[in-house]
Amino acid sequence: MRGLLITLEGVEGSGKTTVANLVAENLRQKGLTVTVTAEPGDTSVGRQIRQLLATIDERTAWTETFLFLADRAEHVAKVIKPALERGEIVLCDRFTDSTIAYQGFGLGLPLEWLMQLNNIATNGLVPDLTLLLDIDPEAGLKRSQRETVFERRSLDFHQRVRWGYLWLAKQEPHRVKVIDASQPLEAVLTQSLRLVEEALARWR
Ligand code: TMP
Numbered sequence: 001m002r003g004l005l006i007t008l009e010g011v012e013g014s015g016k017t018t019v020a021n022l023v024a025e026n027l028r029q030k031g032l033t034v035t036v037t038a039e040p041g042d043t044s045v046g047r048q049i050r051q052l053l054a055t056i057d058e059r060t061a062w063t064e065t066f067l068f069l070a071d072r073a074e075h076v077a078k079v080i081k082p083a084l085e086r087g088e089i090v091l092c093d094r095f096t097d098s099t100i101a102y103q104g105f106g107l108g109l110p111l112e113w114l115m116q117l118n119n120i121a122t123n124g125l126v127p128d129l130t131l132l133l134d135i136d137p138e139a140g141l142k143r144s145q146r147e148t149v150f151e152r153r154s155l156d157f158h159q160r161v162r163w164g165y166l167w168l169a170k171q172e173p174h175r176v177k178v179i180d181a182s183q184p185l186e187a188v189l190t191q192s193l194r195l196v197e198e199a200l201a202r203w204r
Helices: 016-029 044-055 061-085 096-106 111-122 137-143 155-171 185-203
Strands: 004-009 034-038 089-093 129-134 176-180
Touching (some): 004 016, 004 061, 004 096, 004 185, 016 129, 044 061, 061 089, 096 111, 096 155, 129 155, 155 176, 176 185
Parallel strands (some): 004 129, 034 089, 129 176
C-alpha cells in the first residue's frame, strides 16, 4: 500500500519543524512508521545545495529556483518515494508550495512555469495533506533565530510569501489546511493532529 505524504509549510519562524517532530512522536506512539524529512537538504546532494542557498546571495531568481528544484528531485527520488513505497507516513518540512510562495509570490516568477517545474521535479507527486502554519512574518522572523540569505530579505518579501501561501490554500482547500500559528503551541498541535487523523482515516 502507498504511504501518506504530509507536508508542512509556512513563513520563517512559523514552527513547522517543531510541529513536524511532535506530530511524528504522536503517530509513532500509535505504532505507525514515520519518516520526518525536510527541504532543502535531506540528501547528500541536498545538504550541499542548502549550504549554497544559505550563504551565497549573488544569484538570479531562476538560479535559486533550479537549486531548490534539483534538491527536490533528489529528495523525492532518494527519500520520499522509497518511504512511500514502504507504506510509511512521510512528514516533509517544506515542499512544492514553498517554491510557489517564495520564488513565485516572493520573487515574482511566473506561477504557471513553477507549477510545471514542480511537477517535473516531483514526477507528479502531490501531498495528501499540507498543514499551512500561518503567522504574520514580522512575528515569525522575531521567533526565528537564524540570519541566512532568506531571513535577510525584506519584510515585504515575507509578506508576499505569506499571501502566496494563503492564495494556495484558497486554490486547493481540500489539500492545504490553514492553521493559525500565532496560537500557543498546544493549540497548533491539537489542530494539526486532528487534520492528520482525518487524513489517516481517509488513507486507511
Ligand atoms: P527552512 O527555513 O525551512 O529551513 O527553509 C530554508 C529556506 O528556503 C526558507 O527561507 C524557505 C526557502 N525555500 C524557498 O525559497 N523555496 C523552496 O522551494 C524551499 C523548499 C525553501
